Amino acid sequence: MSTGPGGEAGFPAVTAAAAGSDIRRRRRPLGERVFRVASPYLLLAPAALVIGAVLGYPVYLLTKLSFQQYGLAELVTKKGTWIGVDNYTRIFQDEQFWAVVVRTIVFTAVCVGLTMVFGTLIALLLARLGRFMRLLLTSGLVLVWATPVVVAVNIFRWMVDYEFGVLNWTLTKLHIGDFLNKDWFADPTTGFAVITALIVWGAIPFVAITVYAGLSQVPAELVEAAEIDGARRWQVFKDITFPLLLPIFVILTSLSIIWDFQVFTQVWLLRDGEPEEDYWLMSVYSFVEAFRLGEYGFGAAIAVVMVCFMFVATFVYLRQMIRIGDTR
Amino acid sequence: MKRRSIGALALAAALLVSAVAASAGSSKPDRQSATKIVVWLQNDAESGWKQVVTSTNDAFRAKHGDVEVDVQYQTWGDHLTKLDAALAGGTAPDVVEFGNTETTRYMASKLLQDLTTQTKSFPNSSTWLRALKESCTYNGRLYCVPYYAGARAVIYRKDQYKAAGVKGTPKSLAEFQAAGLKLMKKYGKQRNYSALYFPGRYVWASMPFVYDYGGKIAEKKGGRWQGTLDSPKAVQGLTKLKQIVTSLSRANKTGDEANPQQSLVFSKGRVGSFIGNGWEWPYALDKKVGNPSLAKSMGAYTMPSHTKGKSMPAFLGGSDVAVPVTSKNKSLAYDWIRIFTSTSSMRQLATIGKQIPNTTSLLSVNAKNPQLAPFANASKSSFFVPTAPNWVKVENAKVLQNMLSSIFTGRATVKSAAKRASDQITRILNQPTT
Numbered sequence: 006m007s008t009g010p011g012g013e014a015g016f017p018a019v020t021a022a023a024a025g026s027d028i029r030r031r032r033r034p035l036g037e038r039v040f041r042v043a044s045p046y047l048l049l050a051p052a053a054l055v056i057g058a059v060l061g062y063p064v065y066l067l068t069k070l071s072f073q074q075y076g077l078a079e080l081v082t083k084k085g086t087w088i089g090v091d092n093y094t095r096i097f098q099d100e101q102f103w104a105v106v107v108r109t110i111v112f113t114a115v116c117v118g119l120t121m122v123f124g125t126l127i128a129l130l131l132a133r134l135g136r137f138m139r140l141l142l143t144s145g146l147v148l149v150w151a152t153p154v155v156v157a158v159n160i161f162r163w164m165v166d167y168e169f170g171v172l173n174w175t176l177t178k179l180h181i182g183d184f185l186n187k188d189w190f191a192d193p194t195t196g197f198a199v200i201t202a203l204i205v206w207g208a209i210p211f212v213a214i215t216v217y218a219g220l221s222q223v224p225a226e227l228v229e230a231a232e233i234d235g236a237r238r239w240q241v242f243k244d245i246t247f248p249l250l251l252p253i254f255v256i257l258t259s260l261s262i263i264w265d266f267q268v269f270t271q272v273w274l275l276r277d278g279e280p281e282e283d284y285w286l287m288s289v290y291s292f293v294e295a296f297r298l299g300e301y302g303f304g305a306a307i308a309v310v311m312v313c314f315m316f317v318a319t320f321v322y323l324r325q326m327i328r329i330g331d332t333r
Numbered sequence: 334m335k336r337r338s339i340g341a342l343a344l345a346a347a348l349l350v351s352a353v354a355a356s357a358g359s360s361k362p363d364r365q366s367a368t369k370i371v372v373w374l375q376n377d378a379e380s381g382w383k384q385v386v387t388s389t390n391d392a393f394r395a396k397h398g399d400v401e402v403d404v405q406y407q408t409w410g411d412h413l414t415k416l417d418a419a420l421a422g423g424t425a426p427d428v429v430e431f432g433n434t435e436t437t438r439y440m441a442s443k444l445l446q447d448l449t450t451q452t453k454s455f456p457n458s459s460t461w462l463r464a465l466k467e468s469c470t471y472n473g474r475l476y477c478v479p480y481y482a483g484a485r486a487v488i489y490r491k492d493q494y495k496a497a498g499v500k501g502t503p504k505s506l507a508e509f510q511a512a513g514l515k516l517m518k519k520y521g522k523q524r525n526y527s528a529l530y531f532p533g534r535y536v537w538a539s540m541p542f543v544y545d546y547g548g549k550i551a552e553k554k555g556g557r558w559q560g561t562l563d564s565p566k567a568v569q570g571l572t573k574l575k576q577i578v579t580s581l582s583r584a585n586k587t588g589d590e591a592n593p594q595q596s597l598v599f600s601k602g603r604v605g606s607f608i609g610n611g612w613e614w615p616y617a618l619d620k621k622v623g624n625p626s627l628a629k630s631m632g633a634y635t636m637p638s639h640t641k642g643k644s645m646p647a648f649l650g651g652s653d654v655a656v657p658v659t660s661k662n663k664s665l666a667y668d669w670i671r672i673f674t675s676t677s678s679m680r681q682l683a684t685i686g687k688q689i690p691n692t693t694s695l696l697s698v699n700a701k702n703p704q705l706a707p708f709a710n711a712s713k714s715s716f717f718v719p720t721a722p723n724w725v726k727v728e729n730a731k732v733l734q735n736m737l738s739s740i741f742t743g744r745a746t747v748k749s750a751a752k753r754a755s756d757q758i759t760r761i762l763n764q765p766t767t
Contacts, residue, residue, distance in 0.1 A: 076442075077438065077442045078442040078443070080417065081659070083421075191744070281587070281731075281734075281739070296414045297726075298761070299417060
C-alpha cells in the first residue's frame, strides 16, 4: 500500500540495485565492498555534521549549563560552578513546576486537538470546492501562514483590547451581552481562550494544506466503491480516507505537539512581557527563571526537562510511525 | 519505511531545534567602535526631557570632536534582561541608566566600574541627594552617579473637581475617596470615565498604601529577609487600595501605567485624576500626542494620608547612571556623565522634566515653582524598597504586579494574594546573591 502521496517510483530502482549487489557480492574486490557498505554513511555525513554543529553542540552546552550554578557574576566571568543534579532536584521539588507542567500539557492537548480537527475539516472542504473558491481559500490559508507571529499577536491584541477592541464592540453590538471594557485576561480561562484561538488560527493552514495534498492521493475508485456499497460520508472518512492518510496525521500531530508545547512568543507578547503566573507555560517558566531572575543554570535545567517531556510525548508517535512502515 | 525514517529524523531535528530555541537569549546591540560611545537611557528621558540629552550630546561632541554618541532608549520592563545578555556577550553600553532600586545586585556582582577615587571629578558630588548616593554605594565604594529623583503626586482636572462640587484639594484619604465618588456621580455615566485612573499593575502608586497603614514590603530579621505584605497592617492598606480602585477607576485591571501611557489617557478627557510623576504633566500637554488645551485646567496635589492633614508616604524613585566594567571607552563615558549631570543639565531637568535634580543645591528651583511643589513635598515623606541585593529579582519576577492584578480582578482575596507574594519575596531575597 502507498504510504503517502507520490514518490513510489524510486523504490523499485533501489530494490533492484540492492538485489543486484547481492548476486555479485562474492566477485567484487574488498575496497569496493567497503565503499558500498560505507557509501550511505558517507552520503549522510555532511548533513549529520551540520546537524551536529548547529544543534548538537548547543544542546551539549545547554545540558552542561543545567548542572551548574550560573548567575549574573558567572555570566561575566564565563565560569560556572558544578553543582551536580541540584538544579533538577529543585525543579522537582517546586510546586509551581508541576502546576506549570499540567497547564502546558492541557494547553498543548487542546491546541493540537482543535488544530487537527479544524485543519482536517478545512482540507475536506477544499477537496469539494469549485476551482475559484478553492483558490480563494488556499490563498487565505497561505496568507495566514505567511503572517509573522509578532504581527499576528499584535492584531489579536488589538482585537481583544480592553478599551478599543473590535471584539468587545462587536459582541456588544450583536447584543450577546455587555462586553464594553471586558478584560479578557482578567480570568485565565478567557485569557487562554484568546491565546488558543491565536495559536490554532496560525497552525491550521499547514495542517489543512498538507491534509488536502494527502486527500488528492486517495484513489477515487476506493471511495466510489465504498459509496456504491452504501457507505455514508462519515463512514467513508473513517474507514477509507483516515486509514490511508494515517501516516500524514501521525506526523502532523507530532509536529503540532512539538510546536504547541513550546509556545512562548504569543503568551509573552499578549501579556506585555510580564505574564501573570496563571499564564506560565514551561517555556515562559524557563525564560523567567533564566533571564528575569538570572538563574541561567536552573533555567537550562527546565529547558532540558522540557525537551525530555517532548521526547516522551512524541516517542509513542515515532514508534507507531515506524511500526506502520514495518507492517505495510 | 525509508521515508518514515526520514520523517523520524525530521522530527528529531525539530525537537533539537526547539531545545536550542528554549535556551536562546535576546538580541544584542551593535558592536561599539572606538569613535562612538553607546548610552542606554530609559524612555522617560525621551518623552520627558529630551532637550537635556540633546544639549549634553552637543556639548560632548564640541569637546571630543569626532566621537559620536549613540543614545538608545530602553523600557523599564526588559532593559535589565537586555543588559544581562549584552554583558555576557561583551557588547554592553558604555553608560547605562539604572533605577535606584536596581543597582545593588550589579554592584554586588562587581559589574559596575568603581568610581570612588574620582568621586570629586563629578559635578555637585558633595551635595548629591543622600538617598540617591546611597543607592550608588556598596560596602563604602561608589559605583554610579546620581541622575534624578522623583516622587509621585495626584495630577487632576481642576475644572472637573469644581463642576462636581469638590472644594479645595482633599486633606485625607477619606476626603480623597469622597471627592472621587462625587466625580463618578457627575461624570460616571460615560462608560470609560475614571475619577482616578489606576491600572491594576501600578506598583509604585500601590505600595504607598501599604506604608501609609504602617506596613512594609519586607523586613530583615536576624540576618534573614522576611516578606511582610501579609502583615495585618499591610493587608489593611491593600484592602483600602482595592476599595478605592474598584470604586473610582475603570482602567484595565491587568494593565500597567505605561501601556497606554496614563498621561495620554488623561489628556483624552475621560479621567478626573491619576497618580503620576512630574514629567507626566507636560507630557499630557504635548502638542503631538497630548492635549495642549488642558494647560489651564490641570493641577497637582500631594496624595493625602488616611491620617488627616498628613501626606501619604511616596515611593522615592529615581535613577543613577553607571559605567559597566566591560566598557572600552571608560574615560569618554565618565566625561559624558559629567556633562549630563552638570548643574546646567540638572537645572533643565528640573524645569523641563519636572523631576527632582540630583543635587540639594538646586532644590529651590522646584520649591519656587507651584507646579513642582506637590512633587517636591511628596518626596519629603517617602519610603524605599528593601535594600537586599536580590531586590531587583523581585521586580524582575513581577511579584508585586501579579499580586495587584489578582487582587483587583478578584482572582484571589487580598489576604491570600498578599500571602503568596510575601512567600515569594522571602524566597527570592534569601537566595544566594548572583
